[in-house]
Amino acid sequence: MRLSPATLGRLAAEVVRPAYDWQTQRAGIVHFGIGAFARAHLAAYTDATMAAGDRDWRITGVSLRSGDVAAQLNPQAGLYTLTARSGEASRTRLIGSVGRVIVAPQDPQAVIAAVAHPDTCIVSLTVTEKGYVRAADGSLDCGNTALAADLEGEGSPRTIYGFLAAGLARRRAAGLPGLTLLSCDNLADNGCQLAALMTAYLDRTDPALSDWFARECRCPSTMVDRIVPAMTDADRSWVAGHIGMADAGAILTEAFTQWVIEDDFAGPRPRWEAVGVQFVPDVRAHEAAKLRMLNGAHSALAYLGLERGHDFVHQAVADPAIRPLIEQIMREEAAATLDPASGIDTATYADRLLERFANSALSHRLLQIAMDGTQKIPQRWLEPLAINQAAGRMCPATLEALAAWCRHVRGDVRSVDDPQAATLAALWQTHGPEGMASALFGEGGQFAATWKASPGALAALSQRLA
Structure with missing residues (x-):
C-alpha cells in the first residue's frame, strides 16, 4: 500500500x-x-x-x-x-x-x-x-x-x-x-x-x-x-x-x-x-559562518574520510586521525576569517556542528558531499585561505583537506562526480604530483582567481601531494 x-x-x-x-x-x-x-x-x-x-x-x-x-x-x-x-x-x-x-x-x-x-x-x-x-x-x-x-x-x-x-x-x-x-x-x-x-x-x-x-x-x-x-x-x-x-x-x-x-x-x-x-537586513555574516565552518568541515570530512575508507560523516568525524583537523579548520582557520562584529559565537557554533556531524541516526554519505567539488571548494576553502594568507596566517588543516581533494580528483581510486572531472584528470596527467598544486592554485592556475597561493603555501601543498 x-x-x-x-x-x-x-x-x-x-x-x-x-x-x-x-x-x-x-x-x-x-x-x-x-x-x-x-x-x-x-x-x-x-x-x-x-x-x-x-x-x-x-x-x-x-x-x-x-x-x-x-x-x-x-x-x-x-x-x-x-x-x-x-x-x-x-x-x-x-x-x-x-x-x-x-x-x-x-x-x-x-x-x-x-x-x-x-x-x-x-x-x-x-x-x-x-x-x-x-x-x-x-x-x-x-x-x-x-x-x-x-x-x-x-x-x-x-x-x-x-x-x-x-x-x-x-x-x-x-x-x-x-x-x-x-x-x-x-x-x-x-x-x-x-x-x-x-x-x-x-x-x-x-x-x-x-x-x-x-x-x-x-x-x-x-x-x-x-x-x-x-x-x-x-x-x-x-x-x-x-x-x-x-x-x-x-x-x-x-x-x-x-x-x-x-x-x-x-x-x-x-x-x-x-x-x-x-x-x-544582511545575511552575509550567517552565510560566511555556515559556508566556511559547516560546509568547509563537511567537505574536509568527505575527502579525508573517503581516503581512510569511511562511508559516512559520523564515521569520519569519529576517526582520531581526522577529528583534530576538522576542529582546527572550524575553530581556528575558518573562524579567523569571520567578522568579530557579527556577534557569532564560533566556539559554540563549532560544538553544535560536531554534535550534528556525530549523529549516527543519519547515514550521510561522504560521496554525496564529495560531488561537484570544483563548484564548492572556492567558497568553502579557497576564500578563507585567501583571507588568512593576506593576514599572514597559514592553514595547515585546510591544506590537508585540499590535498585530499586533489588526490580524489585524480580519478584512479574511485570515479569522480564533478563537471570538471575530465579536465582535472588531464591536469594530473600533464603535471603530476610535482606540478599539480601550481597548475591549480599558482600564477595563472585554474583557481587562482579565488586563491593565488603564496610560494610557501604551494610548497606545503606540493609536499602533501608528493
Missing part, C-alpha cells in the same frame, strides 16, 4: 497531519530543483506556515533533468513524510505543501506557464552550485552547451535562465508584477549572484526585459542549514515500517533547521517568521 490521498486513513497515528486543508490551497511558489533538501527545508517551513494560518502558498516543483521526483510525488498528489531523527528519537510529519512536480524536459511550456501564472509570487531554487552555470570567474559560462543554446533561442529552454526569462517575459506582457527569485543554494551572496547572472543573461537576450527585471524583481540572499542525506532503500523500508505504508517521496533529516533571509521581496511572501525563519 502506497501513500496517497486515498490511503491517509491508514497512516500510522503518530504521523502528524497537516493542520490545514492542503487540497484547497493554490500554488504561490515555483521551486526549481525539488530534491530532498528543498522538501526538508523550504517545503517544511511553508507547510508549517500554512498550518499557522497562511493560505495559497503551495509549491509547484520543477525538475530540470530527471523525472525521479515526479515519479515519487505525483502519484501521491505531492504528499510525503518528513522524519527528523536524532539518536533514538524520531518525529514524522506528513507534508502537504507540495502540489505537482513538472519535469522540465518533458513539458517545458508547463514550467514557463507556472512561472508566469498570476498566483505565483516567488520562484525559489535549490539547483546546486553547478546549476548556476558559472565560469571560473563567477560570470555566466557561455561556453556551456545548454546555456549557449538558450542564449541563441534554440528550442525549449534548458537552464534556469531560459525558463525564468520566458516566464518573466510573459508576466511583463500580461501586465503582471515581478517576482522574488529566492536562491537557497550554498553560494556566497547567493541573491546578488543570481541577480547578476540573470541580468547578464537578459542583457544578452532581451535588454528591455532586463530593465523590467531590475525594476520589478528582487533576489534576496539567504542562508539555509539542514543536513539531509540521500535516501537509501533501507531508509525507505524503515519509513514504510514506521508509517504503515510505502512512501516513495519520504525524507529523513536531522532535527536542527535554520533559515536566514534578507528581507527584500518584490511582493507577498509567506509569514515564515512565524515558524522560526529569521529575516535580516
Whole structure:
C-alpha cells in the first residue's frame, strides 16, 4: 500500500497531519530543483506556515533533468513524510505543501506557464552550485552547451535562465508584477549572484526585459542549514515500517533547521517568521559562518574520510586521525576569517556542528558531499585561505583537506562526480604530483582567481601531494 490521498486513513497515528486543508490551497511558489533538501527545508517551513494560518502558498516543483521526483510525488498528489531523527528519537510529519512536480524536459511550456501564472509570487531554487552555470570567474559560462543554446533561442529552454526569462517575459506582457527569485543554494551572496547572472543573461537576450527585471524583481540572499542525506532503500523500508505504508517521496533529516533571509521581496511572501525563519537586513555574516565552518568541515570530512575508507560523516568525524583537523579548520582557520562584529559565537557554533556531524541516526554519505567539488571548494576553502594568507596566517588543516581533494580528483581510486572531472584528470596527467598544486592554485592556475597561493603555501601543498 502506497501513500496517497486515498490511503491517509491508514497512516500510522503518530504521523502528524497537516493542520490545514492542503487540497484547497493554490500554488504561490515555483521551486526549481525539488530534491530532498528543498522538501526538508523550504517545503517544511511553508507547510508549517500554512498550518499557522497562511493560505495559497503551495509549491509547484520543477525538475530540470530527471523525472525521479515526479515519479515519487505525483502519484501521491505531492504528499510525503518528513522524519527528523536524532539518536533514538524520531518525529514524522506528513507534508502537504507540495502540489505537482513538472519535469522540465518533458513539458517545458508547463514550467514557463507556472512561472508566469498570476498566483505565483516567488520562484525559489535549490539547483546546486553547478546549476548556476558559472565560469571560473563567477560570470555566466557561455561556453556551456545548454546555456549557449538558450542564449541563441534554440528550442525549449534548458537552464534556469531560459525558463525564468520566458516566464518573466510573459508576466511583463500580461501586465503582471515581478517576482522574488529566492536562491537557497550554498553560494556566497547567493541573491546578488543570481541577480547578476540573470541580468547578464537578459542583457544578452532581451535588454528591455532586463530593465523590467531590475525594476520589478528582487533576489534576496539567504542562508539555509539542514543536513539531509540521500535516501537509501533501507531508509525507505524503515519509513514504510514506521508509517504503515510505502512512501516513495519520504525524507529523513536531522532535527536542527535554520533559515536566514534578507528581507527584500518584490511582493507577498509567506509569514515564515512565524515558524522560526529569521529575516535580516544582511545575511552575509550567517552565510560566511555556515559556508566556511559547516560546509568547509563537511567537505574536509568527505575527502579525508573517503581516503581512510569511511562511508559516512559520523564515521569520519569519529576517526582520531581526522577529528583534530576538522576542529582546527572550524575553530581556528575558518573562524579567523569571520567578522568579530557579527556577534557569532564560533566556539559554540563549532560544538553544535560536531554534535550534528556525530549523529549516527543519519547515514550521510561522504560521496554525496564529495560531488561537484570544483563548484564548492572556492567558497568553502579557497576564500578563507585567501583571507588568512593576506593576514599572514597559514592553514595547515585546510591544506590537508585540499590535498585530499586533489588526490580524489585524480580519478584512479574511485570515479569522480564533478563537471570538471575530465579536465582535472588531464591536469594530473600533464603535471603530476610535482606540478599539480601550481597548475591549480599558482600564477595563472585554474583557481587562482579565488586563491593565488603564496610560494610557501604551494610548497606545503606540493609536499602533501608528493
